[in-house]
Amino acid sequence: MITLYPKRLFKAPLDAQCITPDIFAEKPVSKIAELQIWEGNQKRTLDQLFKIEYNAKNQSEEMTIRILGDVRKARRIGAKMSTGKIIIDGDTGMHLGEEMQGGTIVVAGSAGSWTGCMMKKGIIQIKGDAGDYIGAAYRGSTRGMNGGEIVIQGNAGNEVGCFMRNGLIRIDGNVGQFVGIHMRNGTIIVQGNSEGRTGAQMSGGKIVVCGHTPSILPTFTVDSIKSKVKVNGEIVKGPFYKFVGDLAEDGNGKLFVSQIQNPHLKFYEKYLE
Amino acid sequence: MPVVSHVTCPVCGSFCDDIEVIVKNNVITDVRNACAVGAAKFLDYANHRNAKPLVRKNGELVEASWDEAVRKSAEILIDATYPLLYGWSSTSCEAIRVGLELAEEVGGVIDNTSTICHGPSILSIQDVGIASCTLGQLRHRADLIFYWGCNPWSAHPRHVERYTTFSNGRFQKSTWRAHVSRLGGILSKKRLRRAINLVLGRDVFATPEISRELPYNMFQKKRKMVVVDVRKTHSAEAADYFLQVEPNKDYELLQAFRMLIADEELDVDHVAGVPVETLNEIADVMIGCKLGVIFFGLGLTMTEGKIRNIDAAISLVRDLNQRTKFLIMPMRGHFNVAGANVVFTWQTGYPFAVDFSQGYPQYNPGETSVIDILCREEADAGLVIASDPVAHFPKKAAQNLVKNPLIVIDPQTTPTSLMADVVFPSTFVGIETEGTAYRMDHVPLPLKKIVEPPSNCLSDVEILQRILHEVRRIRSKRK
Numbered sequence: 145m146i147t148l149y150p151k152r153l154f155k156a157p158l159d160a161q162c163i164t165p166d167i168f169a170e171k172p173v174s175k176i177a178e179l180q181i182w183e184g185n186q187k188r189t190l191d192q193l194f195k196i197e198y199n200a201k202n203q204s205e206e207m208t209i210r211i212l213g214d215v216r217k218a219r220r221i222g223a224k225m226s227t228g229k230i231i232i233d234g235d236t237g238m239h240l241g242e243e244m245q246g247g248t249i250v251v252a253g254s255a256g257s258w259t260g261c262m263m264k265k266g267i268i269q270i271k272g273d274a275g276d277y278i279g280a281a282y283r284g285s286t287r288g289m290n291g292g293e294i295v296i297q298g299n300a301g302n303e304v305g306c307f308m309r310n311g312l313i314r315i316d317g318n319v320g321q322f323v324g325i326h327m328r329n330g331t332i333i334v335q336g337n338s339e340g341r342t343g344a345q346m347s348g349g350k351i352v353v354c355g356h357t358p359s360i361l362p363t364f365t366v367d368s369i370k371s372k373v374k375v376n377g378e379i380v381k382g383p384f385y386k387f388v389g390d391l392a393e394d395g396n397g398k399l400f401v402s403q404i405q406n407p408h409l410k411f412y413e414k415y416l417e
Numbered sequence: 418m419p420v421v422s423h424v425t426c427p428v429c430g431s432f433c434d435d436i437e438v439i440v441k442n443n444v445i446t447d448v449r450n451a452c453a454v455g456a457a458k459f460l461d462y463a464n465h466r467n468a469k470p471l472v473r474k475n476g477e478l479v480e481a482s483w484d485e486a487v488r489k490s491a492e493i494l495i496d497a498t499y500p501l502l503y504g505w506s507s508t509s510c511e512a513i514r515v516g517l518e519l520a521e522e523v524g525g526v527i528d529n530t531s532t533i534c535h536g537p538s539i540l541s542i543q544d545v546g547i548a549s550c551t552l553g554q555l556r557h558r559a560d561l562i563f564y565w566g567c568n569p570w571s572a573h574p575r576h577v578e579r580y581t582t583f584s585n586g587r588f589q590k591s592t593w594r595a596h597v598s599r600l601g602g603i604l605s606k607k608r609l610r611r612a613i614n615l616v617l618g619r620d621v622f623a624t625p626e627i628s629r630e631l632p633y634n635m636f637q638k639k640r641k642m643v644v645v646d647v648r649k650t651h652s653a654e655a656a657d658y659f660l661q662v663e664p665n666k667d668y669e670l671l672q673a674f675r676m677l678i679a680d681e682e683l684d685v686d687h688v689a690g691v692p693v694e695t696l697n698e699i700a701d702v703m704i705g706c707k708l709g710v711i712f713f714g715l716g717l718t719m720t721e722g723k724i725r726n727i728d729a730a731i732s733l734v735r736d737l738n739q740r741t742k743f744l745i746m747p748m749r750g751h752f753n754v755a756g757a758n759v760v761f762t763w764q765t766g767y768p769f770a771v772d773f774s775q776g777y778p779q780y781n782p783g784e785t786s787v788i789d790i791l792c793r794e795e796a797d798a799g800l801v802i803a804s805d806p807v808a809h810f811p812k813k814a815a816q817n818l819v820k821n822p823l824i825v826i827d828p829q830t831t832p833t834s835l836m837a838d839v840v841f842p843s844t845f846v847g848i849e850t851e852g853t854a855y856r857m858d859h860v861p862l863p864l865k866k867i868v869e870p871p872s873n874c875l876s877d878v879e880i881l882q883r884i885l886h887e888v889r890r891i892r893s894k895r896k
Contacts, residue, residue, distance in 0.1 A: 156499040156795055159775065184498030184797075185524025185774040217795070219784075238784055257783060276783070283781060284543035322725055341668060344725060345732075362673045362688045392675040392732070415684060 145208040146176065149195040154217040156184030157237070158193070161220035165207035165228025165247060173198045211236075216256065222249050225266070238275070241268050244292065254298065263311070266292045276301035276320070279313050289313070289330065302339075305332045308349065312376050324351045327397065333375050337405075345390050346397035352380060356405045364389035364399060366412040373400050385409055418446075424865050426455040427507070427847030430749030430857035431573045431580070443868050445848075452574035459848065465830045467842035469873050478840065483875075483883070490800070490824040490839045491887035495895075497798035497822075499774060500525035503787050504804030504826075506754035509852025509864060512877035513753075513760040516802065519885045521773045522892075526796070528787040529757035530750070530804055531769045536782055537718040538747045539758065539768050541727035548734050549746050551858045552579075557586035559744075561706035562642045565730070566667065566716020567748045570651035576748070577655065581710075582642040592640050596655055603654065627661050629695045635702055643699070645670075646716060660699065663690040665721035671729035674700055678736050704740045714748040749857035752847070756855035791817045802826040802877060803843075807833040826880055841880045844870040850877075 146168055159182040168176055177191035190196065207228035215221070216235040226245040235253035244263040251268075257275030260268045261282065274296045279289035280303060288307035295314045302320035305313050308327040318336035327346045337355035344361060352373050364387040373380045384400040401409065424436040437449040438459060448456045470486035471478040481489075494500050502520050505513050506529050513529075520527035531539060555562075562581045569576040577583050583593040614621045627649065635641055635658050644656040645667075653659040662670055666689030673688040677700040683693050703709060711734060717726040730745060737743035749755050758768040765771045767780035770787070783789055787806075790796050791814035798821050807815045808831065825837040834840045844850045849870035855861050870876075875883075 155797065157774075182775050184795075185776075186498055258781075283540060286544075321722070325725065341722070341725075344668070344672070345728070359669075362669055362683050362685050363676050365684050390672075391681055392672050392679070392736075412684060 145199045147197040147210045150213040158183050158218040160218040161223040163221045164225040166225050169207045260294045263292045264290045268294045270296045273298035274300045276303055278304045279308055280306035343397055343399045345393050347393050347395035348397050350398045352400040354402050357401055363392040366415050421867050425862050427752045428455045428458050429573050431576045432752050432856040433575050434862055438867050462845050471840040473838040486839050487883045487887050490884050491891055493798050493822040494523040499796050500798040501796045502527040502800045504802040505757045506530040506751035507803040508877045509846045510756045510760045511852055513757055515878055515881040517764045522888055524774050526772045528770045532786045534750050535718055535747045537724040538727045540724045545731045548744050550744050555710050556580045556584045558588055558708045559710045560589055560640050561709035563711040564652055565645040565711055565713040567714025568650040568652045582640050589640050631698050667717055667726050668722040668729055671733050675733050675736050709743040711745045712748050753854035755857055755859055759855050788814050798822045800824040801833055805831040805833050807836055842874045844874045844876050
């Protein structure tokens with residue numbers, strides 16, 4: 145296991161895409177210390193910014209990197225990683241695990257925006273809050289998250305799962321607007337409340353909102369009331385209104401919204417009689 | 418008296434090119450054809466000028482030589498780890514080009530004012546594309562004009578007169594006569610209502626209810642103007658129909674229109690506070706037009722939903738194009754904000770929020786846009802040109818901007834220049850300096866030099882080139 149301690153608080157953003165098990169693997173500590181990292185417009189080496197500790201005792205088969213401290217300015221940690229584990233005991237910055245192809249990332253604090261964007265496989269677990277565009281695509285791209293699992297135990301921002309193509313996003317707290325916008329496939333489950341516009345312009349996939357949502361977009365049509373929903377083999381108890389949309393995109397996405405938490409949606413029941 | 422004709426007006430995105438300016442002894446004495454905003458700029462530009470370069474010493478801005486100010490600013494930029502270069506939309510394309518070179522040289526983040534106005538429009542255009550044209554096409558052909566979330570009567574005062582409903586095109590006639598007669602009608606209606614309210618003892622100042630019913634002329638085969646807004650603006654009074662929506666509900670409305678145009682049924686009775694029957698009638702008018710256009714402003718880009726509002730608006734236009742011809746165009750604010758996007762794009766590949774910190778351009782608004790960088794306190798120096806962020810940015814961003822060393826290039830004294838560490842007095846592009854700028858429809862037009870600048874002022878291009886040369890000189894010396 146390799147442990148990194150930030151030597152100071154950072155002000156300018158760090159481009160820390162070198163911090164992945166794939167790059168660290170089979171390198172001696174001296175080589176890891178020489179890895180290049182950008183702080184703003186300055187090129188630095190990893191040991192200029194972090195104290196690096198190598199612990200051979202706990203060496204298991206899996207390569208593990210542990211970061212102890214506040215790295216909220218560090219971006220792209222775990223980018224393109226395919227194996228191993230990253231544990232961050234603190235907050236972290238944007239693009240955590242972007243284009244991830246395998247392995248696990250666990251964050252004890254909060255994460256920034258674009259967490260797990262375009263990821264293909266693997267698990268990201270965040271115990272705090274996360275920013276916007278979780279599991280999304282890049283600007284101008286239509287290829288969002290394509291597999292894997294993101295679990296956020298706190299709240300998330302807007303546009304969770306934008307252009308999502310597959311995989312699972314689980315949010316235990318509340319979310320902002322536009323959950324699953326442009327999503328094509330995959331599953332998003334929100335245990336808390338949503339700020340609305342859920343499933344905007346989605347063409348497929350499944351979104352479950354267990355809390356309150358201010359309104360349903362006019363482009364969704366009510367389909368039925370379901371007593372439970374199956375998410376990734378697990379049963380979530382309802383009852384739920386099931387909506388289908390987004391019809392403006394000729395979509396066939398499924399949106400489940402809790403019936404008990406949303407009494408203001410009762411008028412939809414007249415279409416079910 | 419010498420009259421300078423065909424002058425372009427360096428104020429708003431309409432960038433009118435038919436202004437006549439009367440000059441006497443190097444002083445502008447009169448302006449013809451310009452709107453009130455344009456005329457005010459031509460006649461009053463000389464007030465509150467920065468006269469000499471200023472440098473902050475012991476907490477106070479004191480006069481300095483050009484060499485000293487240039488050296489100080491070059492040092493600020495070289496020593497910074499993450500400098501910001503912001504503004505650009507009210508200067509010429511030539512200056513923007515030099516600015517980009519400077520940003521690359523110092524490894525900074527360069528951003529223009531689209532980041533706080535039409536940045537979301539650009540993001541959605543990158544997502545979904547855009548069906549647009551030049552304003553000349555609309556002047557001659559458009560018969561259904563939507564102004565959505567914008568108020569051209571006040572913000573682009575000659576837009577309606579030059580390019581849309583009140584302009585006399587080759588195939589579409591102006592409707593200003595109908596507007597004048599309707600104004601008469603509106604006035605007499607107002608008087609009558611006031612008289613009735615007085616007689617019946619009702620509240621005279623109560624706002625009248627807005628009728629949702631579409632007037633007869635909306636179904637006629639002539640030019641029509643529809644304003645969609647949250648309040649009844651002057652533009653809404655000039656329109657044939659005013660569609661009042663609930664604030665922050667434009668996304669729902671646009672998506673509902675998309676459904677209705679595709680002949681789908683809605684499960685709800687009202688969308689954004691408008692009955693679905695009314696929306697159905699408007700959708701019919703949209704489908705029935707020969708050439709329609711949606712002009713949208715910050716009412717769409719900067720309200721809840723932001724990029725997704727534009728996403729829906731462009732998708733609506735795409736859907737409409739399967740039934741008739743429809744176009745969409747953002748109402749750009751500054752006279753050269755479109756030019757800033759164009760020059761940024763041809764130099765770096767990206768229209769705004771470009772990060773050169775790693776030596777090559779990177780772009781991701783939200784990450785590399787100036788407001789976000791300032792709110793996260795990442796920058797450690799700033800250069801502001803032709804803009805006044807201290808007056809316009811959110812408080813936290815403005816506070817973090819002035820905490821760091823700040824260089825300001827501006828012809829006038831602004832709140833930002835008062836907070837700066839180095840101030841350069843520049844000339845007014847379009848009045849004292851020549852240049853090029855892009856109109857809102859991306860048509861490049863020349864900016865004219867009408868009068869001689871004050872002796873101590875230099876053009877933006879010259880100031881930026883001096884800073885760039887100084888940066889390179891100090892760099893090579895340090896190496």
